[in-house]
Amino acid sequence: MPAGAAVRDRVTAMSPGEQLCRACGLCCDGTLFHHVKLGAGDDPRALRANGMNLLASRARPPIRRLPQPCAALCADRSCRIYARRPTQCRTFECRVFQDLTAGRITAQAAMLLVRRARRWADRARQLLRRLGGGDEHRPLSERFLRARRRAESGEADATARETCADLSLVMHRLHLLAHEKFHTRPGTPES
Numbered sequence: 001m002p003a004g005a006a007v008r009d010r011v012t013a014m015s016p017g018e019q020l021c022r023a024c025g026l027c028c029d030g031t032l033f034h035h036v037k038l039g040a041g042d043d044p045r046a047l048r049a050n051g052m053n054l055l056a057s058r059a060r061p062p063i064r065r066l067p068q069p070c071a072a073l074c075a076d077r078s079c080r081i082y083a084r085r086p087t088q089c090r091t092f093e094c095r096v097f098q099d100l101t102a103g104r105i106t107a108q109a110a111m112l113l114v115r116r117a118r119r120w121a122d123r124a125r126q127l128l129r130r131l132g133g134g135d136e137h138r139p140l141s142e143r144f145l146r147a148r149r150r151a152e153s154g155e156a157d158a159t160a161r162e163t164c165a166d167l168s169l170v171m172h173r174l175h176l177l178a179h180e181k182f183h184t185r186p187g188t189p190e191s
């Protein structure tokens with residue numbers, strides 16, 4: 001969603017912010033968010049025509065959302081529908097991105113934060129895979145809550161409970177880092 005992601009497709013002369021987003025993608029892959037909310041200026045039909053699956057609430061008019069992990073996120077962390085991405089994707093900037101572009105932190109410090117967050121998110125997914133579930137298409141925190149419920153249900157064996165304990169620790173660290181460094185303060189665009 002990032003204005004940061006806004007720039008992911010340009011491969012030449014990338015600014016430090018562009019390079020950061022290209023190395024990150026955490027606001028598109030289900031690590032930081034569950035969905036992108038569509039706004040009045042977004043065209044659901046055009047998004048569907050581009051292969052995007054949208055969710056709609058029962059409200060009238062319905063609130064439409066683009067679920068994460070986003071189907072438009074490519075392996076190289078670029079956005080497949082960059083030119084037609086939703087408004088929220090165009091405007092969102094995480095705090096790391098904001099701090100970098102405002103000169104409050106160096107490119108190196110920003111990249112270290114992104115790498116740390118990605119490392120923990122990768123580790124969490126690895127542990128989730130060990131626990132089974134087959135729900136890779138769901139947001140990370142939702143997968144974690146499901147896995148924890150299974151582990152606490154009494155059906156899990158000792159190994160699974162231990163894996164779930166490791167997962168809880170990784171998710172706790174990831175949530176703290178996301179809260180402190182990635183989520184925006186009230187009043188700033190958020191998804």
Ligand code: SF4
Nearest residue numbers: 002004024025027094
């Ligand atoms: S989380 Fe921040 S740094 Fe990462 S892609 Fe999104 S805007 Fe860019």
Ligand code: SF4
Nearest residue numbers: 001028070073079089
């Ligand atoms: S459409 Fe998907 S991949 Fe593209 S910027 Fe938005 S959330 Fe990220």
